[in-house]
Amino acid sequence: MAMLTYIEAINEGLRDEMRLDPTVFLLGEDIGAYGGAFKATKGLLEEFGADRVIDTVLAEGAIIGAATGSALAGLKPVAEMQFSDFVSNGFNQLVNVTAKYHYRNFIPVPMVVRLPSGGGIRGGPFHSANTEAWFFHTPGLKLVAPSTPYDAKGLIRAAIREPNPVLYFEYKYLYRHIKSEVPDGDYEVPIGAADIKRTGSDITVITYGTGVHWSLEAAETLSREGVEVEVLDLRTLMPFDRKAVLSSVEKTGKVLIVHEANLTGGVGAELSAFIGAEAFRHLDAPVRRLASPDTPVPYAPPLEDAFLPNAQKTAEALRSLAAY
Amino acid sequence: MATRVTTNKKSPPAGGRTRGSAGPAAAARTPNGSLAKSDLLALYRYMVLMREFEDTIIRLYTQGKIVGGAYTGNGNEATAVGSAYALSDGDYLFPMHRDMGAHFVRGQSVDNLMLMHLARKGSLTEGRDGTGHYTDRDLRIFGNISHLGAMLPVACGIGLAVKLRKERNVVMTYIGDGGSNVGEVHESLAMASAMRLPLVLVIENNQYAYSTPVSRQFIVERLSSRAAGYGIPGKTVDGTDVLAVYHACREAVARARAMRGPSIVESVTMRMHGHAAHDNAWYVPPKELAAWKRKDPIARFEKVLTGKGVLTAAMKKQLVAELRSGIEKSAAAALDLPYPPAEDALRGVFFEPPAR
Numbered sequence A: 001m002a003m004l005t006y007i008e009a010i011n012e013g014l015r016d017e018m019r020l021d022p023t024v025f026l027l028g029e030d031i032g033a034y035g036g037a038f039k040a041t042k043g044l045l046e047e048f049g050a051d052r053v054i055d056t057v058l059a060e061g062a063i064i065g066a067a068t069g070s071a072l073a074g075l076k077p078v079a080e081m082q083f084s085d086f087v088s089n090g091f092n093q094l095v096n097v098t099a100k101y102h103y104r105n106f107i108p109v110p111m112v113v114r115l116p117s118g119g120g121i122r123g124g125p126f127h128s129a130n131t132e133a134w135f136f137h138t139p140g141l142k143l144v145a146p147s148t149p150y151d152a153k154g155l156i157r158a159a160i161r162e163p164n165p166v167l168y169f170e171y172k173y174l175y176r177h178i179k180s181e182v183p184d185g186d187y188e189v190p191i192g193a194a195d196i197k198r199t200g201s202d203i204t205v206i207t208y209g210t211g212v213h214w215s216l217e218a219a220e221t222l223s224r225e226g227v228e229v230e231v232l233d234l235r236t237l238m239p240f241d242r243k244a245v246l247s248s249v250e251k252t253g254k255v256l257i258v259h260e261a262n263l264t265g266g267v268g269a270e271l272s273a274f275i276g277a278e279a280f281r282h283l284d285a286p287v288r289r290l291a292s293p294d295t296p297v298p299y300a301p302p303l304e305d306a307f308l309p310n311a312q313k314t315a316e317a318l319r320s321l322a323a324y
Numbered sequence B: 001m002a003t004r005v006t007t008n009k010k011s012p013p014a015g016g017r018t019r020g021s022a023g024p025a026a027a028a029r030t031p032n033g034s035l036a037k038s039d040l041l042a043l044y045r046y047m048v049l050m051r052e053f054e055d056t057i058i059r060l061y062t063q064g065k066i067v068g069g070a071y072t073g074n075g076n077e078a079t080a081v082g083s084a085y086a087l088s089d090g091d092y093l094f095p096m097h098r099d100m101g102a103h104f105v106r107g108q109s110v111d112n113l114m115l116m117h118l119a120r121k122g123s124l125t126e127g128r129d130g131t132g133h134y135t136d137r138d139l140r141i142f143g144n145i146s147h148l149g150a151m152l153p154v155a156c157g158i159g160l161a162v163k164l165r166k167e168r169n170v171v172m173t174y175i176g177d178g179g180s181n182v183g184e185v186h187e188s189l190a191m192a193s194a195m196r197l198p199l200v201l202v203i204e205n206n207q208y209a210y211s212t213p214v215s216r217q218f219i220v221e222r223l224s225s226r227a228a229g230y231g232i233p234g235k236t237v238d239g240t241d242v243l244a245v246y247h248a249c250r251e252a253v254a255r256a257r258a259m260r261g262p263s264i265v266e267s268v269t270m271r272m273h274g275h276a277a278h279d280n281a282w283y284v285p286p287k288e289l290a291a292w293k294r295k296d297p298i299a300r301f302e303k304v305l306t307g308k309g310v311l312t313a314a315m316k317k318q319l320v321a322e323l324r325s326g327i328e329k330s331a332a333a334a335l336d337l338p339y340p341p342a343e344d345a346l347r348g349v350f351f352e353p354p355a356r
């Protein structure tokens, strides 16, 4: 066991898989000697050399396509987007080439794209995006979004071992804000398995990524007010853990979905429709959603603070749901 | 870098295995790339096969039997065949929609391509996609998707894998005059040149992109001049001359194989048909078409071969008859096959490994 930050856990997960499997390699912008814009790949060039930690040209379409091609050739690439926002430049590759490859050709594409996501770092409209909804709608991609160092390491390892393309959403705000115990040995967090981060009987919060931390803090507040909140961390967005969602909803009868990505057409919309269709008779209140508003992420601190969900907003939404 | 290959229902890439009805993919060639008589005849045969196959596809289209559109490479036979013929066993082909002959050169069978066009059960994509949009890992053919230029980054990825494993294979890919403007083409040239990937890009300048003439696509004299911007060799060849295409590509292939990086070969020809069978190309001035018609790549090569005494009228007659009857048989057999069953549509979005 070691106490690791979220980004250290990603770094360790990458290192462990690279030690285990010589076909795993990394590619991206500034990931070698510089260690990545956020230092997620720090020290890996030194250990594995320039053939396995590859600094590429600045061209996201080429990076994602090269990952796809090398995966088709039997390697296991992990591509880094410097910021999640820039995946838009590789969008065509992901949604038309990568995502459709197995369906069209029955050839697995074992690749990972890491996407440093989210706001709270004063990044403004082009360095703060949560892009999961673009890909949530695309058949053929798996999406994971860890919220803790333990999950971050376990999921990067599972993502690398997965024979299908995985988009790994990691949260810049969490990189150095949280630290927790992470086992040293070989473990993985299975893709498709949600995790109850806090048990409760009155309301279920379904969330992921940064939303998990707001929800846990809000749940403590609500507990002092006599409301016990269950926090279900999806961890995998696609395919999400339907069983875990349904069993928590059946227990509590009230649901708040929390995510940092903006509201309309987000992952929460699909969850809400799913719960409405599959657990209608267990519901004691309408499914509620808390998300960022439908605007770009603004730059000035008061604007961004107003834009982002947080623990207080989550607590308010929970109170309102408790009173329903 | 280890060479373990991921699981696949098919066997791992095995490189250059030939099959199909058109004879050997790459006949014995002298090391300096000069062509033996058998090579000349093979080139001719592939070009005729391409034309005959595509004529059949058009006929099937007019009979309402093709699913979707029918694209041909009429006018592009020398480019498709001459380029692919410059590859060797174990090399990779990323063809585009005018390159049916390249599929054949690399060993793809008429039967498989017929099944693809007719979307039958048992096609290489099990009916999920059509025309040349398939990947055959045994033959190392990575067919195009509709999005022009989208396979170039993937070709870079294969080239990267080749380089990391210290293999000696070459990746050959193609793009049209119009498609050459797509961002991914330029991203790929940037990556391939900076990393010295073993890539050959054949730009098929056939004067039109759908209805848009090249005059509205770019203002450079030659598309090969774009190579200078990437610090790589660029050469323009007469795309109606199969030998010119072959030799230019052979040179680019040799450079790539020596790990000296990518090259561009611009092959200039004419798209003799409309964009696809639905398009009568009313926008092409008849004079322009007539001028190109006199440079038909097959007729032109025939003249060379008969001049050399390599081909006789009787041989030609026999070859065409043989290829036609093979294609007819293939079409009839494919038409007898069912489409994939409807319930098949939901299968295979993800690879599901057999339970451990």
Ligand SMILES: Cc1ncc(C[n+]2csc(CCOP(=O)(O)OP(=O)(O)O)c2C)c(N)n1
Pocket (backbone or CB within 6 Å): B098, B146, B147, B148, B175, B176, B177, B178, B179, B180, B182, B204, B206, B208, B209, B210, B271, B275
């Ligand atoms: C990215 C993209 N945009 C538009 C199209 C539609 N389209 C298909 S082929 C074509 C013309 C292509 O011209 P060119 O690249 O010169 O190739 P050619 O068909 O002439 O061989 C167009 C516009 C497409 N397939 N992909």
Ligand SMILES: [Mg+2]
Pocket (backbone or CB within 6 Å): B176, B177, B178, B204, B205, B206, B207, B208, B209, B210, B271
């Ligand atoms: Mg064209």
